[in-house]
Amino acid sequence: MITIIGSGRVGSSAAAIIGIMKLDNKILLVDIVKGLPQGEALDLNHMSSILGLDVEYMGSNDYRDMEGSDLVIVTAGLARKPGMTREQLLEANAKIVSEIGREIRKYAKDSVVILTTNPLDAMTYVMWKATGFPRERVIGFSGVLDAGRLAYYAAKKLGVSPSSILPIVLGQHGESMFPVPSKSFIHGVPLTRLLTEEQIREVTEETVKAGAKITELRGFSSNWAPGAGLAVMAEAVKRDTRRSLIASVVLQGEYGVRDIPVEVPIVLGRSGVVKVLEVELTPGELQSFMQSVEAVKKLVSSIPPNLL
Template sequence: MITIVGSGKVGSSIALQAGMREVDDSILLLDIIKGLPQGEAMDINHTLAEQGKDTILRGSNEYADMQGSDIVVIVAGVGRKPGMTRMDLLNTNAGIVRDVARKVAEYARDSIVITVTNPLDPMTYITWKVTNFKPSRVMGMGNLLDLSRFKSFIADELKVSRHSIQALVIGEHGENMLPLVRYSSIAGIPLMHLISAEKAKEIVEKTRKVAAEVIALKGATIYAPANAVAEMLDAIARDRRAIMPVCAYPDGKYGIKDICIGVPAMIGGEGIEEIVEIELNDEERAIFDNGVKAVREAVRSVEI
């Protein structure tokens, strides 16, 4: 069973996408708002029935109903508003995530946890510390969402099929995210063979800023975050051992032991099965380290 804590727009979209992929035969939508998860579950079940999908959703307002969950997704929290950065949500969402993590540790002790609440990297660290789970069983979604945006801009610029793009984004899910042009390619052809350095820099900046643009236009980002989580759920549920960027506790990799940050990792049935350490040049390392510094400062400023 998969439990999704928070059944607003993002949480319910995760449930729909996971149901369409049939990553599990049972999904629980959990929320403190009476009626909301039950209504969303009914609506999504009707969609899945017409599509011939056999995943069954149910809604609940009781944390005890997550008992026996294999995977728990934490979406609960306050979302960004126009003009806000992810870090502006730190104090409010730290308390929410801390409380949810305690419930996960109480009712779903054997689960793998995916944190989605912003600011993503500090919230993932709080989840890990509060649950006291193995680092391999706690991860955050952020960089996979960043990657979807990076790939979209590459496709728009080069007018190529999105299917042919391989790319990577690591680091903080925030102002210091690191889209790695040097590790990106089109059908195996290095991206820098097909694009100017100036244009590549422009795409990187667009990737960093586009979430705020979407929020200014429609109030929230919904479908791309939900897709990123569904991809992670699929990798875990099917034990795909897929390499993807996730927020993780590096446990000494990249020289980091005290925070969670976005890194490439192998994701399978046991959660984070391996963190892949790649070489960064001086410019890349400086951006990555700025993100580490920002996350470290955020973690130190909140109660865990």
């Protein structure tokens, strides 16, 4: 069974796409708001009926119902409002994530956990501490989204399909993220050889500011792209595809970083993170990456100790 904690826009979008992909025949939505997960589940069951899917959605306000889940996706938390940075959400969402992490440890102790709550990397750290799980089973969703955005903006300038681009984004999921065009390829050719310096600057800026732009335009943060990215990660876990993708994980010596979660390339499978891949960076790129890591360290150090 797949459990999705949080029945807002991202959780519901992920639930719909995961069901359409038939990754499990039972999907549980959990939320503290009475009636919300039950209503979403009923609507999604009607979707399943129309599409001819053998997928049953269930809604609950009780964490105990996730017992036995092998994959738990956490989308709960306060969402960004226009003009708000991910970092401003820190303390409020740390409390939410810490409470959820303890419930997961109690009722889904063997699960792989993927979370989207912002500020993402710091919340991955809180979840890692709250569950007590090995770092391989606590994964922050962000890199699939950031890499997808980089591929989209670069593809628009190049006139190619985004699927032709293998994008790399490292570091923090936030204003200090580090897109790496020199390590993002189209069949072995780096974007730095295909785009001008001005185009590279534009693509990088558009990638970093994409989330804020969506929030500015429609008044709330993105949900369809995160839902799709979560489904891609869920597929890697449920089908053990061992797919390489970008995600936020607690590093344990890789890139010279320890006990801090940041976006890096990983191989993802049924047990969680199978391997962390280390991209060879130039001295200048490594400096930019470490600046992004420092931004995450600063956030982690600001988390109240009672929430860890």
